[in-house]
Amino acid sequence: DSGVTQTPKHLITATGQRVTLRCSPRSGDLSVYWYQQSLDQGLQFLIQYYNGEERAKGNILERFSAQQFPDLHSELNLSSLELGDSALYFCASSVAPQGQLLRDTQYFGPGTRLTVL
Amino acid sequence: LAKTTQPISMDSYEGQEVNITCSHNNIATNDYITWYQQFPSQGPRFIIQGYKTKVTNEVASLFIPADRKSSTLSLPRVSLSDTAVYYCLVGGGSGGYQKVTFGTGTKLQVIP
Numbered sequence: 001d002s003g004v005t006q007t008p009k010h011l012i013t014a015t016g017q018r019v020t021l022r023c024s025p026r027s028g029d030l031s032v033y034w035y036q037q038s039l040d041q042g043l044q045f046l047i048q049y050y051n052g053e054e055r056a057k058g059n060i061l062e063r064f065s066a067q068q069f070p071d072l073h074s075e076l077n078l079s080s081l082e083l084g085d086s087a088l089y090f091c092a093s094s095v096a097p098q099g100q101l102l103r104d105t106q107y108f109g110p111g112t113r114l115t116v117l
Numbered sequence: 118l119a120k121t122t123q124p125i126s127m128d129s130y131e132g133q134e135v136n137i138t139c140s141h142n143n144i145a146t147n148d149y150i151t152w153y154q155q156f157p158s159q160g161p162r163f164i165i166q167g168y169k170t171k172v173t174n175e176v177a178s179l180f181i182p183a184d185r186k187s188s189t190l191s192l193p194r195v196s197l198s199d200t201a202v203y204y205c206l207v208g209g210g211s212g213g214y215q216k217v218t219f220g221t222g223t224k225l226q227v228i229p
Contacts, residue, residue, distance in 0.1 A: 002160065042221040043161065043204065090160050105151065108160030 003027065004109035006091050012115045018079040021112045025072055025093030032074040033106060034066055038087040049074055086116045121205045126224040135192045137223050139205030142186050150181060150188045151206040161204060165190070200227045
């Protein structure tokens, strides 16, 4: 158990719909990362938040958005869903201290499996 | 961002030592090298991290040459439960945030 929780575990929805995935980081971790993993593909970094602010952006579609709340939990919103959005969505957290020579182990949650029909 | 290149797949017999090499030619001065293990339908799990030379823990060893343009994860005496995808991650940065790049990973199949 990494200490990172994600809900829901499974989500089945239809094309065109909107869903929200939730992530609670490990206690004390200020950074939250979102990743997408489609079938037979590696982990694609989507976005990172640090203490409520967006810090890094990866391959995140415009239809997707995220935010991190004052209590540090994060939500990933996926809208106008398409069949190709079906994937495992992972959240990870880390301490992400300030400063140079950053060495920041990420702890991954169990993932949310999204199926778009 | 430092791009990583790893072999797509590897096979090994139980009890053998497995070495997986990752190339990261444009690694930055502040970047650390981290390896993660992922089982199907589970989130990746941290294995080991290093900056230079050699690092060893209870699970694996990580060898990093002086130029840091590559790294090798060494798994001693693998068992069937080591069958997984192994990701090399090079990341770091300044200013308190981290840009991360996961490669395609190496699928290790341990054979009885």
